[in-house]
Amino acid sequence: MADDVRRWSDELARDPNSLVFLELGETLRRQRLLDVAHKIALRGVERHPRNADAHDLIARIAVDRGDLPTARERWTTVLQLVPGHAGALKGMGYLSFQEGRLAEAERYLSHVAATDGDGRVTSALATVRRTSMSLPAVPDPASGAPATDAARETLPQDPRCLFADLLVEDAQTALLLDAGGYVLGGIYLDTNGTDVSSDVGAQLSGITDEIRRAMRHLDIGEWHSITFETQVAVVSMAPSADESLVVVAASRATPLGLVRRLLERCGRRASAWLERGSGE
Amino acid sequence: MTPPLRPIVDGLTRQRGVRASLVVSEHDGLVIESSLRFGQDGDRVAALAASMYRKARLSATAACLGAVAFLQLDAERGRICAVGGRNDLVIVVVAEPGANVGLIRVELFKALEMLV
Numbered sequence: 001m002a003d004d005v006r007r008w009s010d011e012l013a014r015d016p017n018s019l020v021f022l023e024l025g026e027t028l029r030r031q032r033l034l035d036v037a038h039k040i041a042l043r044g045v046e047r048h049p050r051n052a053d054a055h056d057l058i059a060r061i062a063v064d065r066g067d068l069p070t071a072r073e074r075w076t077t078v079l080q081l082v083p084g085h086a087g088a089l090k091g092m093g094y095l096s097f098q099e100g101r102l103a104e105a106e107r108y109l110s111h112v113a114a115t116d117g118d119g120r121v122t123s124a125l126a127t128v129r130r131t132s133m134s135l136p137a138v139p140d141p142a143s144g145a146p147a148t149d150a151a152r153e154t155l156p157q158d159p160r161c162l163f164a165d166l167l168v169e170d171a172q173t174a175l176l177l178d179a180g181g182y183v184l185g186g187i188y189l190d191t192n193g194t195d196v197s198s199d200v201g202a203q204l205s206g207i208t209d210e211i212r213r214a215m216r217h218l219d220i221g222e223w224h225s226i227t228f229e230t231q232v233a234v235v236s237m238a239p240s241a242d243e244s245l246v247v248v249a250a251s252r253a254t255p256l257g258l259v260r261r262l263l264e265r266c267g268r269r270a271s272a273w274l275e276r277g278s279g280e
Numbered sequence: 281m282t283p284p285l286r287p288i289v290d291g292l293t294r295q296r297g298v299r300a301s302l303v304v305s306e307h308d309g310l311v312i313e314s315s316l317r318f319g320q321d322g323d324r325v326a327a328l329a330a331s332m333y334r335k336a337r338l339s340a341t342a343a344c345l346g347a348v349a350f351l352q353l354d355a356e357r358g359r360i361c362a363v364g365g366r367n368d369l370v371i372v373v374v375a376e377p378g379a380n381v382g383l384i385r386v387e388l389f390k391a392l393e394m395l396v
Contacts, residue, residue, distance in 0.1 A: 218328060218358070221357040256382075
């Protein structure tokens with residue numbers, strides 16, 4: 001891989017008009033060298049402004065950096081240049097789902113599923129459809145009917161949609177895990193729209209053993225929450241009823257205070273849901 | 281050349297609500313430098329905070345979230361904040377529950393810059 005990067009870099013140095021920047025930028029993106037990948041992709045777009053794959057590359061880098069507005073802008077450009085571009089359709093489907101625009105997400109993913117045999121797209125589409133079916137319909141404000149307390153308290157039937165109505169900002173996601181790290185509710189989709197809830201839940205829940213050990217020895221009482229910033233996300237977790245764990249993740253661009261507010265809201269939702277018998 | 285660590289930890293401990301600050305090796309949890317208020321067990325704090333930071337880093341990496349930069353743990357009677365990711369060093373602060381964690385975070389990142 002390092003040889004490829006060197007070879008592509010040399011080729012680009014020899015011929016700045018070469019399209020090899022696409023492979024180089026994508027490889028650097030996968031290696032999480034996002035700033036370098038971004039610079040290379042931007043230079044490529046400057047030289048090839050009508051190359052749809054170049055804009056697609058910038059969009060994918062933007063998602064990794066948590067910059068969803070730029071991603072949407074770039075994928076819109078891609079679809080203007082090449083209307084059926086599979087990467088852009090998948091990307092727009094992902095963005096629309098993250099922003100809660102489920103009908104729009106379904107439209108994009110349906111389009112790409114019809115032409116692309118990728119099983120991950122089919123899986124993402126199924127997720128979007130399940131979510132659409134289980135969320136309550138948005139009341140029509142023109143009807144003037146006030147929302148009742150009971151309506152506001154309605155909890156989703158599908159555990160995967162437990163936090164769906166609370167997650168309205170860019171790239172927010174939330175999970176409820178049991179004491180063993182298994183997913184009880186919520187969903188975690190990666191940038192391809194694949195459900196990676198189980199993997200992420202299992203990995204993150206392992207931190208709590210370490211926290212409990214630290215709390216025992218440091219004599220600072222019970223833990224309320226842990227928050228950490230990573231290269232691409234802000235993650236916040238808190239213990240909930242029955243030794244469960246609420247995990248919230250948002251893009252790195254999200255202010256820490258906002259993530260913690262979101263954690264509180266998801267924590268209250270999780271407690272209510274568990275008290276009512278886990279949606280049964 | 282390694283910068284003097286003493287002024288770094290002293291500067292952090294001077295922040296309001298900070299009980300202890302330490303520079304710790306993430307790998308083995310040993311204290312490299314510390315500034316502790318009375319009653320704090322530096323070795324214990326260092327070992328546990330380093331272990332927690334390491335676990336968070338490994339878990340986040342495994343979950344494809346990238347490297348952990350800042351960590352904050354809130355508990356009934358205290359807060360632990362840590363930054364790391366450079367040269368195996370983690371800077372840890374133990375603070376009162378009511379301490380201004382936003383300010384502590386800024387100071388921790390400044391301190392981390394000084395370690396490089």
